[in-house]
Amino acid sequence: MYERGCSDADGEFVVSKDTSMALKYFEEAAEKDHLKALLHLSALLTTLDPPYFRPEQARQLLHRAADRYSSPDAFNLLGQLYEHGLGLPAPDLEQAGTWYKKAAREGHSGGLFNLAVWYESGNEGEDGRKRAAPLMAEPGCIKCRMIRLAANFDVRRGRQMPLTESMAVCSSESLRHPNHEARVFQLSKEL
Incomplete structure (x- = not known):
């Protein structure tokens, strides 16, 4: 799911052009505690415009990544x-x-x-x-x-x-x- 949220054309992280679909895929991967999904989803939730701007959710995701992976x-x-x-x-x-x-x-x-x-x-x-x-x-x-x-x-x-x-x-x-x-x-x- 995480890979579906990004386009990896040159080996770099790039969010899919469809923001809502990218978020959906990242959220599915984050539910399974995928570290990169937790990190990238939280970064997106603090940088995108409303209705995607959800810093409280980002903080919760980051605490999970910190607790589970000591990231x-x-x-x-x-x-x-x-x-x-x-x-x-x-x-x-x-x-x-x-x-x-x-x-x-x-x-x-x-x-x-x-x-x-x-x-x-x-x-x-x-x-x-x-x-x-x-x-x-x-x-x-x-x-x-x-x-x-x-x-x-x-x-x-x-x-x-x-x-x-x-x-x-x-x-x-x-x-x-x-x-x-x-x-x-x-x-x-x-x-």
């Missing part, structure tokens, strides 16, 4: 939902930090970047600000920053990088630190 992508996306208050009465910055830390501990580049920005924004006070600079210097974080800058540039030119594309790029293996396992272990002690 760093789910950790990072949960952090984003909590930080921006999507599907919540208000943003919950403490929960956002908790999820970003989990993603960063797993070596997720997007989670590392989001955690650094979260610290830089004054969360956890002056100690947090001091932690931001070393995190921003991490190779995966630098690449994520470049991707985000490119996305912002595209937004100014009238093209917005979809969340699913940003998510896929920031979590790809190519962004991992060359000595990934040792660096993740070291970061987990620091965070």
Whole structure:
């Protein structure tokens, strides 16, 4: 079912042109706890226009992915939902930090970047600000920053990088630190 929701012409994730059918297929696959379906469906439910915009459902799906698979992508996306208050009465910055830390501990580049920005924004006070600079210097974080800058540039030119594309790029293996396992272990002690 998951594959029916996407078109894989060039080996990349692209949502089927029929949004309602794509959502139907992703929902069927998510009911069977298919990890990629849970992640992509939640990303779509937070980026599409109404009536498809359903952030509460996206949060539930991400919690399932986090609980069942300990998915760093789910950790990072949960952090984003909590930080921006999507599907919540208000943003919950403490929960956002908790999820970003989990993603960063797993070596997720997007989670590392989001955690650094979260610290830089004054969360956890002056100690947090001091932690931001070393995190921003991490190779995966630098690449994520470049991707985000490119996305912002595209937004100014009238093209917005979809969340699913940003998510896929920031979590790809190519962004991992060359000595990934040792660096993740070291970061987990620091965070």
